[in-house]
Amino acid sequence: MSEAVNPLVVGIVQSYLSLFKDGVADGLLHGNADDDKRWSAYYKQGYDFGITLYGRTLEGDSNG
Numbered sequence: 001m002s003e004a005v006n007p008l009v010v011g012i013v014q015s016y017l018s019l020f021k022d023g024v025a026d027g028l029l030h031g032n033a034d035d036d037k038r039w040s041a042y043y044k045q046g047y048d049f050g051i052t053l054y055g056r057t058l059e060g061d062s063n064g
Contacts, residue, residue: 016042017042019037019040019042019043019046020042020043020045020046021046022034022037022043022046023037023040023042023043023044023045023046023047023048023049023050024046024047024049024050024053025046025050026046026047026050027046027047027048027049027050027051027052027053027054028050028051028053028054029050031051031054033047
């Protein structure tokens with residue numbers, strides 16, 4: 001049986017995911033946070049994750 005998905009819920013989830021992905025990209029690729037998005041907990045979590053990934057790539061470069 002298929003349940004209908006609430007479009008409002010889908011929109012909210014997509015918004016949260018977009019903020020998280022923006023945070024990862026900013027942390028990993030740019031190294032600085034976007035001041036206009038720091039209000040979001042999802043952005044902050046993504047940014048922290050991106051910084052962690054960046055640090056791990058540096059550790060890998062120094063070991064190899």
